[in-house]
Amino acid sequence: MVQIFRNAHGVEGLHLATDCFSEEVERRIFSANRRYRGSRNGRESGGPTGPTSWWPDDYTKLTNLIRDCGLLPGYVPPNYCLHLKYQVGSAFCHHYDSRHRWGEVIVGVNLGQSGVIYFVPKDGHESMLPPGMNSIRVTLPRRSIYIMSGASRLDWMHGIAKQQPTQPPPSWNKQNVRVSLTFRSTKVFSDVYLKRQHQIETDVEKQAELQARIDSQEKFYPVREYGGAKMSNDEVERHRKKANELLDKMDRGEIRAQLRFEQHEVTFPLPAACASNGYVTNGATVAPAAAFQGGGRLLGSADDSDNEMKKAINASLRSLAEDRATRRRKKDHSGRSSSDKGIVVVDLLSDDEEDQKKESGGNGKMSPDVIVIDD
Numbered sequence: 001m002v003q004i005f006r007n008a009h010g011v012e013g014l015h016l017a018t019d020c021f022s023e024e025v026e027r028r029i030f031s032a033n034r035r036y037r038g039s040r041n042g043r044e045s046g047g048p049t050g051p052t053s054w055w056p057d058d059y060t061k062l063t064n065l066i067r068d069c070g071l072l073p074g075y076v077p078p079n080y081c082l083h084l085k086y087q088v089g090s091a092f093c094h095h096y097d098s099r100h101r102w103g104e105v106i107v108g109v110n111l112g113q114s115g116v117i118y119f120v121p122k123d124g125h126e127s128m129l130p131p132g133m134n135s136i137r138v139t140l141p142r143r144s145i146y147i148m149s150g151a152s153r154l155d156w157m158h159g160i161a162k163q164q165p166t167q168p169p170p171s172w173n174k175q176n177v178r179v180s181l182t183f184r185s186t187k188v189f190s191d192v193y194l195k196r197q198h199q200i201e202t203d204v205e206k207q208a209e210l211q212a213r214i215d216s217q218e219k220f221y222p223v224r225e226y227g228g229a230k231m232s233n234d235e236v237e238r239h240r241k242k243a244n245e246l247l248d249k250m251d252r253g254e255i256r257a258q259l260r261f262e263q264h265e266v267t268f269p270l271p272a273a274c275a276s277n278g279y280v281t282n283g284a285t286v287a288p289a290a291a292f293q294g295g296g297r298l299l300g301s302a303d304d305s306d307n308e309m310k311k312a313i314n315a316s317l318r319s320l321a322e323d324r325a326t327r328r329r330k331k332d333h334s335g336r337s338s339s340d341k342g343i344v345v346v347d348l349l350s351d352d353e354e355d356q357k358k359e360s361g362g363n364g365k366m367s368p369d370v371i372v373i374d375d
């Protein structure tokens with residue numbers, strides 16, 4: 001069953017979904033990777049690629065799964081994917097993925113072997129760390145999907161810890177490597193997409209939400225792919241033209257942007273419009289994502305399943321999250337479905353002021369014994 005962790009380990013904007021799709025799908029995507037070019041200390045790169053070059057149908061299906069399972073209902077389709085393969089002992093030093101170069105979110109998909117992503121606060125933000133810690137480590141189990149948005153992109157740097165497998169790999173991963181896909185939308189593509197959505201949206205509330213996203217994107221001027229210099233107006237215009245061409249192709253069905261996994265390939269009920277034939281025909285409306293806003297916190301990661309104590313605590317936190325979700329659904333006037341099954345959402349940063357005070361002992365800070373337990 002898919003589990004969604006919002007603000008995982010207290011890092012705002014870092015959302016994680018575990019156990020979203022089947023091992024058959026994992027194996028297929030893992031094995032379909034392009035020939036890897038070049039290696040940096042055991043980390044090999046097989047990308048980048050985009051929908052008009054090499055883009056397996058499974059990539060599009062993953063994109064739609066991210067929306068359908070509620071991890072990110074308003075996900076802008078990616079137009080860029082980077083494949084990385086990590087040999088045992090390799091790592092990726094902490095860095096930013098610039099908001100000037102990429103859109104709102106970076107999405108990572110973890111295949112073949114678990115990994116650990118770590119977060120280090122940017123200068124001046126050290127107080128975000130629990131006392132005595134210099135990073136926050138988050139385990140990424142096989143088949144998990146993570147989203148870096150908001151503060152996790154702006155106020156934290158992230159890196160991949162030295163790859164040290166803790167579980168035997170599946171038989172089809174003979175080299176015992178971790179493969180990651182990072183899906184991104186380039187900044188100009190993302191802006192063009194949001195504006196087009198805004199134009200066709202008829203619901204006033206949703207239009208306002210889109211406008212807010214557009215306004216927040218405008219704080220970041222687009223930069224060139226190489227070198228990071230600010231793009232000239234002509235360059236921006238060229239990129240806009242290309243983005244519109246790609247989106248037109250999607251609208252005309254020349255790029256099948258609506259592809260879905262089959263129901264048996266995913267671990268949650270697909271919205272009804274997707275389930276019948278594996279994909280939605282062009283122009284069909286997909287039911288709003290199966291998301292509900294949960295609450296509460298979850299200790300540890302999915303790898304902790306053998307630890308009875310944590311399991312028990314997690315079960316009680318999950319029921320707390322469900323209680324909160326029920327309360328919130330009662331308050332919710334947006335008409336979102338409240339009967340979604342098979343998805344558990346937990347929010348590791350409570351957005352309920354009252355709960356926040358209780359959890360922090362009144363000082364407004366997260367209690368560190370809760371947020372940093374992982375592997």
Ligand SMILES: O=C(O)CCC(=O)C(=O)O
Binds near residue numbers: 108160182
């Ligand atoms: O391997 C990963 O999951 C993350 C890689 C990364 O941070 C990046 O490509 O920018």
Ligand SMILES: [Fe+2]
Binds near residue numbers: 095096097158
């Ligand atoms: Fe990165």
